[in-house]
Amino acid sequence: MAIELPDELIRLQREANLARLEAATRESSAEGWKPWLDAVNAVQTAVTAYAKEAGLSRHEVEKAVQTAAKTEAPPER
Template identity: 45%
Template structure:
């Protein structure tokens, strides 16, 4: 298996999504309150898919590597 290259910009996007998730969960459920989390998650998913396609990496493996890197730092 090839080494997965994890760009810093994808890690930053994932961290933003994690922060938005924490904010949404802390506030309790409301569609409006969770919208930033949903939008941040969509942004990171699209960025991962685009990067994987552009570099020929496996999208799933890239996503898992991005999530792991975001949790580390």
């Protein structure tokens, strides 16, 4: 069963993915990784809320979001 995901969840995951790439190219300090940690926390909070609201498994929603963020074309801005 495919999960219909809000665009916001995919956008948040893409931002977290980008923040991780940016952090990996910087220094290895806690401060350098803070933007990524903040982005990951935002994704987790949104995924948990969506899963609860939709009556879905948080784990399944998280997997679907991660897959969609990697495979779907970003929305046009």
